[in-house]
Amino acid sequence: MNRLWTLLTYLHSLAGPGVMLLYPLYASVVAIESASKVDDEQWLAYWILYSFLTLMEMLLLPLLEWIPIWYDLKLAFVAWLVLPQFRGAAFIYEKFVREKVIYKYGGAHKSPKSKNKFVDFVATNKVSMCVFVVNFFSN
Template identity: 70%
Template sequence: MGHLWTVLTHAHSLAGPVLMLLYPLYASVMAIESTSKGEDEQWLAYWILYSFLTLVEMLFRSLLEWVPVWYDVKLILVAWLVLPQFNGAAFLYKKLVRERILKRHPKPSSLTSSPIGKPKSEN
């Protein structure tokens, strides 16, 4: 049982960086190379939400240290944001972030091209 627990502990500590950073980095590059606007939205929304989550974590670090399951909750939340079965990042962005941004700032017409300057139809 001791060896199994050690393996599970190491797998758990590796799951975070893989799920929160490595897979999203790979998927973001693939989204840039694809012609699908939906993939771009999913991964841009993910990085916006992940940045916000990291900022909140930094601000409330002393409080979150008292929550023993915080890392597990964060891992589950990020899994929901990342996994293509759920597209949680795009969903949260459309339901929470987008409405608030568009109320304060009308949609700029200069953002209709891809991040590298070419419209998606030309990629």
């Protein structure tokens, strides 16, 4: 029974890198080589969300250490983002980034002609974003 438990623990520890990094890396390369834009959007959205999740995990590590099943919850969430049956990353991008109005640091930017508000926000407010990031991390 100890060997079975050791094997399960080992497989569990390999599941994270496999689901969170190896498969998405492979799928991203396949998406770049394909002619379809749909898979490109899925994998770009995945890498944005994965980076954000990793950053938040680093910032909130003292709190997350108190949640014993955090790694399992993260693994399940990332599996939902990654699996092509769900396309979770593209879903979150569509619902929460593309459709919402993005407020810039110090005011609101609304472009009535543009469909992609996030790109407009970042492209027109680079200085404000830099000031925000420097102020955020200097405290």
